[in-house]
Amino acid sequence: MARRPFIVGNWKMHKGPQEADTLATELKRSLVGGGSADVGVAPPYVSLPAVCQRLQHTGIFVAGQDLHPEPHGAYTSAIPGEMLRQTGCEYVIVGHSERRHWFGDDDGVVKLKVAAAFRSGLLPILCVGERLPEREAGRAQEVVLGQIRTAVAGLPVDQVAALTIAYEPVWAIGTGRTATPEIAQSMHHAIRGLLESDYPAYVAKQLRIQYGGSVKPGNAAELLAQPDIDGALVGGASLDAASFVAIVQAANG
Ligand code: PEP
Numbered sequence: 426m427a428r429r430p431f432i433v434g435n436w437k438m439h440k441g442p443q444e445a446d447t448l449a450t451e452l453k454r455s456l457v458g459g460g461s462a463d464v465g466v467a468p469p470y471v472s473l474p475a476v477c478q479r480l481q482h483t484g485i486f487v488a489g490q491d492l493h494p495e496p497h498g499a500y501t502s503a504i505p506g507e508m509l510r511q512t513g514c515e516y517v518i519v520g521h522s523e524r525r526h527w528f529g530d531d532d533g534v535v536k537l538k539v540a541a542a543f544r545s546g547l548l549p550i551l552c553v554g555e556r557l558p559e560r561e562a563g564r565a566q567e568v569v570l571g572q573i574r575t576a577v578a579g580l581p582v583d584q585v586a587a588l589t590i591a592y593e594p595v596w597a598i599g600t601g602r603t604a605t606p607e608i609a610q611s612m613h614h615a616i617r618g619l620l621e622s623d624y625p626a627y628v629a630k631q632l633r634i635q636y637g638g639s640v641k642p643g644n645a646a647e648l649l650a651q652p653d654i655d656g657a658l659v660g661g662a663s664l665d666a667a668s669f670v671a672i673v674q675a676a677n678g
Pocket residue numbers: 435593597598599600601637638639640658659660661662
């Protein structure tokens with residue numbers, strides 16, 4: 426069975442409730458009713474209620490950008506998965522490189538967050554990716570496969586199969602520098618190879634691997650044409666309805 430492409434817009438720290446509602450309304454108008462791709466958006470926490478309400482029953486998924494590993498407690502400013510789910514999220518981004526860089530989320534924390542997402546009924550989008558010095562040292566695959574191994578260690582097989590993995594080379598995020606389709610495909614192929622060797626065959630067949638890093642309307646089609654690239658996690662270009670819709674259309678083929 427072919428994997429459905431999965432395009433997710435990560436709005437990061439952009440779009441307060443009103444702007445988010447406007448963007449969600451535009452997406453709803455352009456994207457509902459047709460197309461072979463699954464689509465999701467990840468607004469900031471305060472905009473989740475407006476976006477979840479606007480996109481209810483549209484088939485467009487809503488994702489949190491992060492979650493705390495604990496279900497509740499004295500963790501000022503943090504949001505657990507259960508609250509995201511109650512707000513209407515079905516997915517949550519975990520281990521984004523900006524979380525790893527600015528907030529110190531290391532592989533151990535990412536592992537806890539993946540497990541917490543499943544416990545609260547959310548599907549994690551696990552972000553992995555190497556930094557430029559690691560690529561230049563020839564260590565890109567070792568770093569990325571290591572991040573995945575740690576994040577999924579001990580996870581039941583059905584949960585591994587339900588993951589989305591987003592390969593996002595850190596040097597390509599928000600820089601305008603995109604991995605070539607060959608570089609991206611080669612890493613996606615290695616990720617699928619890891620899944621093939623460690624899990625029953627259906628896991629590698631069904632798990633979707635997104636590419637992320639300066640995906641735009643102009644480069645989406647050739648990236649998405651690669652056999653192991655099943656979608657995209659889109660930052661900057663998801664903030665404008667026309668460019669995000671163009672990327673989704675590239676995924677629709
Ligand atoms: C991201 O934040 O996940 C991302 C890929 O950003 P951009 O598309 O802006 O590089």
